[in-house]
Amino acid sequence: MTNTLHRRGTPQTLRQDFVLFATPSRSLSPDLPDKMKRFTEICLRHNPLNMAKIENMAMRRVDPRRLKEEMQDQIGITAVFDNPDSLASAIAELKEADLGIPINVSGLLEQVKECCGKAGITRHSVEQSLGIFGKKEKLPPPEIVEINTLCGHGMVSFNLIKKVADEVKLGRMTPEQGAYLLAKPCECGAFNPVRARQVLEALRMKG
């Protein structure tokens, strides 16, 4: 899955958007549940905006406040941060914890590299988006696509984003309420509600 690879936005908005995730390979080590528990605890210490788990080989979005209690045999965890300092601290703690599981970050590459440098890590591999090819005329305005790509699987439909943007413009919904509703279809937990709220606010100002 390419999930968080194709997140779109300006460098300014991407500065508040990081997805930290652990994806152990299919060849699981016997002590993986303990390692994932420790990974989750480290993420929770740094106030993630959103989280999800892969449990029984299926994705489920979880309220970060309940994740600790709900932890069972999940084999993957995703956590979204909007603060580079939190990310840097989480990466440093993960290095210290030495869990031995593959850990990735989606975000502005230079910022992530900087966080790695602070923790004394040389990055292993990098993946980048080359953008969109094909019938781009099928796509809605960039702000709508920007929110759609916040979900790793594109579960937040263009029509829902347009509908919520209209509700916000009409004053029937606040940008916070709109962002909360837009996060609902995203089961992979990669959706960043803070960025969604900012886009909705910008669309409201635009009229």
Added chain:
Amino acid sequence: MEIDAAKCVGCGNCVPFCTMGAIRVENDVAVVNEDECVECSTCYRCCGPEGLRATFVRGLRRLFRALHLRYDAPLDVCPTGALVPPELKWPRSLRRAFSDPTVTHDSTGMAGRGTEEIKTNDITGRIGPGEAGIVIDLGRPGTGVFFRDIDTMTRALAQLDVFFEPQNPLTHLMNDPQNGSLRKDIANEKVLSAIIELKIKLADLPEVLHLVEKTATALDTVISVGVSTKCDPEGGIPHESICSGAGYPLSLNGKTNLGLGRPVEGMS
């Protein structure tokens, strides 16, 4: 998705949640365009049932209308629980497997549409020095794709010296990875998106990207393309100069494998 016409009160709440815009309201009942529906079940998951009886809702609505009143219900409910995820048979079952991340993909045993790309490269070494990984995400963002269009792309790619990731669900659906052709019986099935994953020689990157771009113009959808490499000892990105030299600007954001994993015993 199926809609129980006896229960549906035509509130239209499910309409915007549909990832493919395949639901419309006709004569006060929601109707699904089965050809366009990708069975992602987003409408079902997001519009929880309120447990009301259809006769009660219809009666209330008539009363409100007579009194010139309007009631705006929350957007994320199905008042009568009229949405029914159907039991799917092959090949329609492929729609759900590729479009609903909350179910396990039978061919990979994982949720989602692809494999682990570079996310586990630190323990698998799947993409090594001098190699590049390419992900071609057809139907994304938000447009969807029929397997007939995916087949056009995989057959075009097979003409080059590419290696289709064997654990990718699409590779499982190929008659023969040598020529890239997909099974004929799935051609008219539509999915939210599907990812072709390739491993190529780094030097071949421009040729492959040109082909992907050219082939994409013939498809009735959009494609999001990504490229990955193992970093050099200083953390540099080998594909950067090749992509920009070939006229393909790279995103400023991306995925970074931190390299904190350790190979599991017995794993190549």
